[in-house]
Amino acid sequence: MSSDTTSLDELYQELIVDHFKNPRCHGALSDPTCFASLLNPLCGDEIELFFRVKEDRVQEVTFQGKGCSISQASASMMCQLFVGKPVAEVSTLVSRFAEMMKGEIPQGDLVQLGDAASLQGVKRFTARIRCAMLSWEAAKLSLKKLEREECTV
Ligand code: ZN
Numbered sequence: 019m020s021s022d023t024t025s026l027d028e029l030y031q032e033l034i035v036d037h038f039k040n041p042r043c044h045g046a047l048s049d050p051t052c053f054a055s056l057l058n059p060l061c062g063d064e065i066e067l068f069f070r071v072k073e074d075r076v077q078e079v080t081f082q083g084k085g086c087s088i089s090q091a092s093a094s095m096m097c098q099l100f101v102g103k104p105v106a107e108v109s110t111l112v113s114r115f116a117e118m119m120k121g122e123i124p125q126g127d128l129v130q131l132g133d134a135a136s137l138q139g140v141k142r143f144t145a146r147i148r149c150a151m152l153s154w155e156a157a158k159l160s161l162k163k164l165e166r167e168e169c170t171v
Pocket residue numbers: 058061062063085086087088089149
């Protein structure tokens with residue numbers, strides 16, 4: 019193992035632990051435009067996701083949940099990334115994250131994912147991919163509901 023690889027992995031690991039211990043955008047929104055919750059029975063992870071969207075832009079997005087560090091850190095990184103972004107861009111970022119988990123994302127596009135790029139190593143552990151994907155799947159579900167105007171909270 020080269021020292022370069024080790025230090026990058028360590029950096030990513032630190033970022034994941036930091037988001038897990040000090041989650042960003044944490045808690046429920048009292049007046050969300052859209053809400054979704056998902057479970058990952060394989061690991062026992064739970065994510066509840068709250069979006070407030072105005073004029074096709076994410077004004078606020080928060081999560082609450084419980085589970086392993088990867089699932090919770092991923093949600094924190096994702097919400098931090100989505101705040102202030104247009105809904106269309108959020109939708110693209112959800113696809114990008116899925117591509118990263120499949121190992122199909124061009125290196126140059128990783129930067130779009132912000133801190134969430136630190137989860138790229140998870141793709142090596144098949145059982146944990148679902149943990150990392152959970153909040154992003156909840157986001158996809160929320161956006162789909164929003165599109166169909168099914169968002170009655
Ligand atoms: Zn998990």
